[in-house]
Amino acid sequence: MKATLVKHSSFFLLSLFVMGCGSSMDIPSKEESQANIAQYKLQLDTLDAVITEKTAGLPKGHDLISRTRSLAINTLLARVVNRSLADIHIDFLATRPLWKEEKSVMGIGYTNYVDVDTGKLDIDLKKFSFSNFTNNIINAEIEIEGTGTVKVSGTYTGVSTSSSPQIHFYLDEQIQFVVTTADSDFIRLNPVPKTVLLKTKITINLLGWNIPYYKEIPLQTTDLVKPVFIPSALRSEIVFPIPASQYGDQRLEFVKRYLRFNKSAVRANDNVLEYRSNIDFEKE
Amino acid sequence: MNIQTTKTVSTFLQSWNVLRFLFIENIKKKIGYVAHGAVIKPSFDALVQKTDSLVQDEHRRALHQRIYAKRNIIYQMAVAICLLGFGISLQGCFILRPFAGANIDIEQLQKAREAKVLEIRRDGAKRLSQRLTKGDSISNADLSFYFSEALLNKAASQLDSTTGWLDSLTSYSIRNIRVKLYHGSAIATISLAAFNHEYDVDVNLLMDCILAFKIDSGKFFATLEPFNVVPNVKASGMIASLEGIIQDIVTMKLSTLSDNLPPIQFPVDFNNQFPVQGNSVQVRTGMNMNITTSAQTLKYFLVLKEVLIFKEKLFLAMNVKKVGVGK
Numbered sequence: 385m386k387a388t389l390v391k392h393s394s395f396f397l398l399s400l401f402v403m404g405c406g407s408s409m410d411i412p413s414k415e416e417s418q419a420n421i422a423q424y425k426l427q428l429d430t431l432d433a434v435i436t437e438k439t440a441g442l443p444k445g446h447d448l449i450s451r452t453r454s455l456a457i458n459t460l461l462a463r464v465v466n467r468s469l470a471d472i473h474i475d476f477l478a479t480r481p482l483w484k485e486e487k488s489v490m491g492i493g494y495t496n497y498v499d500v501d502t503g504k505l506d507i508d509l510k511k512f513s514f515s516n517f518t519n520n521i522i523n524a525e526i527e528i529e530g531t532g533t534v535k536v537s538g539t540y541t542g543v544s545t546s547s548s549p550q551i552h553f554y555l556d557e558q559i560q561f562v563v564t565t566a567d568s569d570f571i572r573l574n575p576v577p578k579t580v581l582l583k584t585k586i587t588i589n590l591l592g593w594n595i596p597y598y599k600e601i602p603l604q605t606t607d608l609v610k611p612v613f614i615p616s617a618l619r620s621e622i623v624f625p626i627p628a629s630q631y632g633d634q635r636l637e638f639v640k641r642y643l644r645f646n647k648s649a650v651r652a653n654d655n656v657l658e659y660r661s662n663i664d665f666e667k668e
Numbered sequence: 669m670n671i672q673t674t675k676t677v678s679t680f681l682q683s684w685n686v687l688r689f690l691f692i693e694n695i696k697k698k699i700g701y702v703a704h705g706a707v708i709k710p711s712f713d714a715l716v717q718k719t720d721s722l723v724q725d726e727h728r729r730a731l732h733q734r735i736y737a738k739r740n741i742i743y744q745m746a747v748a749i750c751l752l753g754f755g756i757s758l759q760g761c762f763i764l765r766p767f768a769g770a771n772i773d774i775e776q777l778q779k780a781r782e783a784k785v786l787e788i789r790r791d792g793a794k795r796l797s798q799r800l801t802k803g804d805s806i807s808n809a810d811l812s813f814y815f816s817e818a819l820l821n822k823a824a825s826q827l828d829s830t831t832g833w834l835d836s837l838t839s840y841s842i843r844n845i846r847v848k849l850y851h852g853s854a855i856a857t858i859s860l861a862a863f864n865h866e867y868d869v870d871v872n873l874l875m876d877c878i879l880a881f882k883i884d885s886g887k888f889f890a891t892l893e894p895f896n897v898v899p900n901v902k903a904s905g906m907i908a909s910l911e912g913i914i915q916d917i918v919t920m921k922l923s924t925l926s927d928n929l930p931p932i933q934f935p936v937d938f939n940n941q942f943p944v945q946g947n948s949v950q951v952r953t954g955m956n957m958n959i960t961t962s963a964q965t966l967k968y969f970l971v972l973k974e975v976l977i978f979k980e981k982l983f984l985a986m987n988v989k990k991v992g993v994g995k
Contacts, residue, residue: 414779417782427790438800448816450814451811462991467964472961474958610945622933627830629832
């Protein structure tokens with residue numbers, strides 16, 4: 385009887401041990417958790433109030449809002465500007481005449497003229513930067529300068545001759561851009577139409593005849609400067625990793641989604657370019 | 669019968685305890701798993717550290733070998749349980765309960781889960797408050813992004829209804845992922861089902877995960893780091909006594925789930941390039957000439973300054989680090 389009792393007791397204790405193993409939960413009791421919840425909520429409320437007050441001015445209302453400082457854009461543009469001294473290339477075409485004058489000696493008329501025959505010139509983009517963003521207008525400064533040679537020919541007092549004088553180009557203007565809403569991953573800046581002046585200076589010497597040629601060639605900003613695309617650092621497509629549907633060596637497989645931008649808006653103010661958009665992911 | 673029964677029970681209990689302490693308890697210690705109920709982590713850092721060590725393939729292979737080596741023992745034990753169940757229950761010793769995990773207090777679990785979520789939120793809010801008080805202005809960055817909670821959920825929902833594999837016999841299906849952004853913390857709740865094809869066992873899981881934001885190869889993404897796991901076993905055609913054991917086996921495999929979960933990708937690229945358009949202007953005023961500029965590609969690299977999480981929005985601050993030009 386005693387032996388049986390011992391056996392049963394041993395079994396009972398062992399069973400309790402197993403039950404204890406299986407049911408032992410390290411999680412706190414309901415009361416402990418409830419106390420923690422009350423404490424954390426109190427602390428959270430205080431912290432949330434402080435943070436909410438400090439972040440009241442943060443933008444909201446779209447899936448994505450990006451803000452780019454003019455300084456950052458200028459950093460990128462500076463790299464383009466400083467890349468080389470031959471940013472702009474000019475091919476001179478025949479210009480006949482570039483300059484001419486009618487003369488008369490003892491009743492005999494003749495024409496002195498100078499033609500441009502050909503020539504090539506590289507010009508340095510010395511400066512292209514955004515000076516300020518105000519009310520969706522972006523003011524920019526552009527400066528280009530270059531010196532080269534051009535082949536000219538002409539006739540002076542009836543004698544034909546040719547020469548290769550130096551030609552100098554210079555442009556220093558303020559131009560403007562307007563930001564346009566683009567439902568894409570770029571922000572487009574369109575130049576505001578304006579006439580800028582490319583200052584041209586040639587000193588031509590033909591047979592001792594000095595012809596100072598100075599002309600301001602009018603150019604349209606819309607011709608001279610193409611729209612500038614400011615990258616948003618967003619991607620127009622994205623490859624999402626998802627679990628591999630078949631068992632194998634690869635745990636993940638990838639699906640491509642295209643970003644569809646909608647309700648986009650761009651605002652340029654206080655030297656910040658702000659872009660807002662809602663984004664949907666579309667299948668291939 | 670008693671002698672035979674006691675011997676069998678003793679053998680079973682010894683085997684079971686060896687089994688438990690050999691791998692089940694060991695695994696639980698490693699990942700902070702708590703029997704049949706929830707993973708309530710003491711700290712997130714500890715989870716990451718422990719999970720990292722656990723997920724090594726070598727360890728996992730060894731673990732699987734040990735699990736399958738013990739499978740026969742489990743079957744033997746199941747038979748023993750069936751034979752002994754009736755006699756034992758007559759003696760008032762309900763040995764099946766702990767294995768089946770039927771004594772979980774759901775309310776206790778829910779409270780613990782809620783407390784853990786709040787603790788993480790509190791810690792995050794504390795860090796954010798300190799950052800806003802002491803750091804420089806958050807607008808002091810070349811480029812800053814605000815991602816809405818809605819966008820994060822659109823990205824996360826790409827994983828909805830996808831199926832993956834923990835091993836050749838255990839698949840999992842992500843039902844849905846929902847992300848909530850609080851001041852200082854981002855928490856994703858994943859509704860997931862794991863299915864063990866060998867035992868025909870479903871484990872439905874609700875996982876609370878911290879979103880950890882990372883950059884790799886110029887891409888920005890969020891990884892999911894579970895800190896609360898609430899499994900709920902549904903076995904079909906199995907005796908109740910096996911549920912707990914199988915649940916343990918399945919949940920052990922689930923312990924490596926964070927290693928399997930795909931990251932949530934963001935549409936931000938830190939290695940960027942954009943074209944600078946070429947141009948050609950024909951001048952026919954004064955002097956005939958063609959002015960041309962060649963097309964260029966501007967390449968730039970952004971460096972992440974900081975990531976801050978606010979209520980319903982994620983903030984990224986970046987600075988331009990390198991700029992180059994190519995043709």
